[in-house]
Amino acid sequence: LLVDASQTSGRPIPGTLFGIFFEEINHAGAGGLWAELVNNRGFEAGGPNTPSNIDPWSIIGDESSLIVSTDRSSCFERNKVALKIEVLCDGKGANICQPGGVGIYNPGFWGMNIEQGKTYKVVLYVRSSGSINITVSLVSSNGGQMLATNNIIASASDISNWKKVEILLEAKATNRNSRLQLTTSRKGVIWLDQVSTMPLDTYKGHGFRTDLVEMLAHLKPRFFRFPGGCFVEGDWLRNAFRWKETIGPWEERPGHFGDVWNYWTDDGLGYFEFLQLSEDLGALPIWVFNNGISHNDQVDTSSVLPFVQEALDSIEFARGSPNSTWGSIRAAVGHPEPFDLRYVAVGNEDCGKKNYRGNYLKFYSAIRYAYPDIQIISNCDGSSQKLDHPADFYDFHIYTSSNNLFSMAHTFDHTSRRGPKAFVSEYAVNTEEAGTGNLLAALAEAGFLIGLERNSDIVNMASYAPLFVNINDRSWNPDAIVFDSSQLYGTPSYWVQCFFTESSGATLLNATLQTDSITSLIASAITWKNSVDNKNYLRIKIVNFATDVVNLKISVDGLDPHTTRLSGSTRTVLTSDDLMDENSFVEPKKVVPTQTKLENAGMDMNIVLSQKSFTSLDLLK
Numbered sequence: 289l290l291v292d293a294s295q296t297s298g299r300p301i302p303g304t305l306f307g308i309f310f311e312e313i314n315h316a317g318a319g320g321l322w323a324e325l326v327n328n329r330g331f332e333a334g335g336p337n338t339p340s341n342i343d344p345w346s347i348i349g350d351e352s353s354l355i356v357s358t359d360r361s362s363c364f365e366r367n368k369v370a371l372k373i374e375v376l377c378d379g380k381g382a383n384i385c386q387p388g389g390v391g392i393y394n395p396g397f398w399g400m401n402i403e404q405g406k407t408y409k410v411v412l413y414v415r416s417s418g419s420i421n422i423t424v425s426l427v428s429s430n431g432g433q434m435l436a437t438n439n440i441i442a443s444a445s446d447i448s449n450w451k452k453v454e455i456l457l458e459a460k461a462t463n464r465n466s467r468l469q470l471t472t473s474r475k476g477v478i479w480l481d482q483v484s485t486m487p488l489d490t491y492k493g494h495g496f497r498t499d500l501v502e503m504l505a506h507l508k509p510r511f512f513r514f515p516g517g518c519f520v521e522g523d524w525l526r527n528a529f530r531w532k533e534t535i536g537p538w539e540e541r542p543g544h545f546g547d548v549w550n551y552w553t554d555d556g557l558g559y560f561e562f563l564q565l566s567e568d569l570g571a572l573p574i575w576v577f578n579n580g581i582s583h584n585d586q587v588d589t590s591s592v593l594p595f596v597q598e599a600l601d602s603i604e605f606a607r608g609s610p611n612s613t614w615g616s617i618r619a620a621v622g623h624p625e626p627f628d629l630r631y632v633a634v635g636n637e638d639c640g641k642k643n644y645r646g647n648y649l650k651f652y653s654a655i656r657y658a659y660p661d662i663q664i665i666s667n668c669d670g671s672s673q674k675l676d677h678p679a680d681f682y683d684f685h686i687y688t689s690s691n692n693l694f695s696m697a698h699t700f701d702h703t704s705r706r707g708p709k710a711f712v713s714e715y716a717v718n719t720e721e722a723g724t725g726n727l728l729a730a731l732a733e734a735g736f737l738i739g740l741e742r743n744s745d746i747v748n749m750a751s752y753a754p755l756f757v758n759i760n761d762r763s764w765n766p767d768a769i770v771f772d773s774s775q776l777y778g779t780p781s782y783w784v785q786c787f788f789t790e791s792s793g794a795t796l797l798n799a800t801l802q803t804d805s806i807t808s809l810i811a812s813a814i815t816w817k818n819s820v821d822n823k824n825y826l827r828i829k830i831v832n833f834a835t836d837v838v839n840l841k842i843s844v845d846g847l848d849p850h851t852t853r854l855s856g857s858t859r860t861v862l863t864s865d866d867l868m869d870e871n872s873f874v875e876p877k878k879v880v881p882t883q884t885k886l887e888n889a890g891m892d893m894n895i896v897l898s899q900k901s902f903t904s905l906d907l908l909k
């Protein structure tokens with residue numbers, strides 16, 4: 289391998305090259321990234337109908353002690369459903385309530401992770417015809433272990449209208465499979481609505497689950513594409529993601545049923561929160577909005593203007609002045625400064641659908657006129673033919689076999705450099721051979737990414753998909769980060785992305801393999817400045833996709849011969865005994881990169897590449 293690291297060689301890699309794509313799929317957000325512990329907090333999972341679907345809320349007590357129903361008496365206009373509990377038993381007399389009282393509990397998303405010493409904020413809305421004494425507690429899933437408890441006591445006059453109650457609960461013990469419980473032993477009728485429980489400790493205090501966001505931060509993502517995927521489209525337009533329904537006070541958000549991935553979301557993680565998370569990660573937001581097209585229905589181009597207006601309003605919400613109509617709403621929720629929204633995508637995977645081109649052009653001209661600097665991303669693939677419409681980027685998605693993806697490292701070698709830039713916003717090996725995320729898939733993806741890095745004059749952005757899976761709802765496989773309510777691990781595909789964290793904004797060097805016969809090798813080289821020690825580094829990355837060990841001679845032109853590289857040079861390798869090896873909750877670090885000293889760092893190096901491996905060599909330049 290010949291690497292040219294001389295001063296004159298190289299070309300800049302776009303600062304945006306590697307980022308992440310978040311989709312509300314596999315309970316990635318509701319029951320995942322969003323730290324809300326209560327599932328279906330407004331009792332609205334069935335939509336606005338009554339009786340509504342209160343699942344997974346369950347009832348404590350039998351028919352002789354309480355009747356639980358829903359009605360439309362909530363104080364929130366956009367989500368009228370409230371829970372009504374008629375308590376028939378009492379603390380004394382003939383019909384005595386069971387020990388601990390009767391009421392309801394919510395198991396969260398497959399069990400709440402309650403941790404000793406942590407504080408949880410419970411917020412709920414309550415109304416009653418009489419005085420109340422409700423016990424609010426966090427208990428183990430079988431109700432046997434009390435973790436934290438407090439009481440809501442109010443007189444009839446205090447509670448005759450809806451009242452917001454906030455309680456802090458400090459957990460006295462840890463239980464990974466807990467529930468929130470509201471019980472009483474006082475006869476009467478109680479209405480409840482919008483019951484929330486959040487840990488006080490969230491990422492930057494913004495409501496995100498810290499351990500999951502830290503996994504994202506570790507990738508140093510330069511952009512954050514959201515909120516989907518198919519989630520944006522919906523199977524039917526009535527279930528598509530509509531941003532205006534997801535902003536403002538959480539209690540007033542109606543929530544919606546994502547009919548592609550088949551679950552309800554309260555939309556606590558809404559448009560504002562996505563923009564906030566982008567900012568918290570130091571990543572540029574890439575907002576994918578619905579373009580009037582779902583999987584099964586679509587708005588005719590002649591009627592799409594309300595959707596266009598909705599998109600324009602969303603941009604104003606993100607970056608308009610605090611005095612503008614929508615910018616003032618953003619300012620009112622605590623973010624007067626505009627978000628740095630520079631990219632929008634008009635729909636997802638809709639190219640070729642009857643109204644796509646017509647609708648797209650309406651969006652394009654309106655956005656270009658109002659916001660000339662916004663970069664507009666088309667759904668149509670421009671890698672092999674010219675687009676028949678204007679765009680700044682075209683979206684490219686690829687899910688395929690490992691062999692295919694590895695060979696697709698060369699897809700962009702011959703793509704025209706004159707048209708819009710490529711955004712590879714979804715890629716992964718997803719065939720059966722990938723298991724639930726193994727080394728084989730990851731190595732193919734590593735090869736593909738090296739190809740993208742080498743072609744980063746035309747491919748300006750790339751992100752793996754999907755990012756997250758809650759192990760209790762794996763509707764798409766594989767994924768980069770696997771979690772449940774308390775544990776998480778990165779799949780080998782996650783760890784591959786870590787090899788590219790310094791690539792965005794670095795300089796790509798000429799790196800030439802001197803043999804054409806070994807098609808199972810692919811390599812790239814970059815130089816980058818480490819902001820910690822302010823020194824320039826050289827990183828050479830090589831995927832050996834073959835089942836044989838390779839002895840590779842590497843010659844680097846342009847290295848300073850006087851620099852001592854002994855202490856600072858490292859070799860990082862991702863490999864394992866078996867190609868099918870995966871990580872798991874039991875062995876979260878079975879397939880992760882391992883780093884050792886690079887003893888023979890210099891202008892000429894002989895490197896042994898183990899079979900099926902991904903190697904990164906980091907040298908002081």
Ligand code: AHR
Nearest residue numbers: 517518519636637753754
């Ligand atoms: O990443 C999973 C799905 O794959 C996305 O929702 C969609 O864009 C693609 O088909």
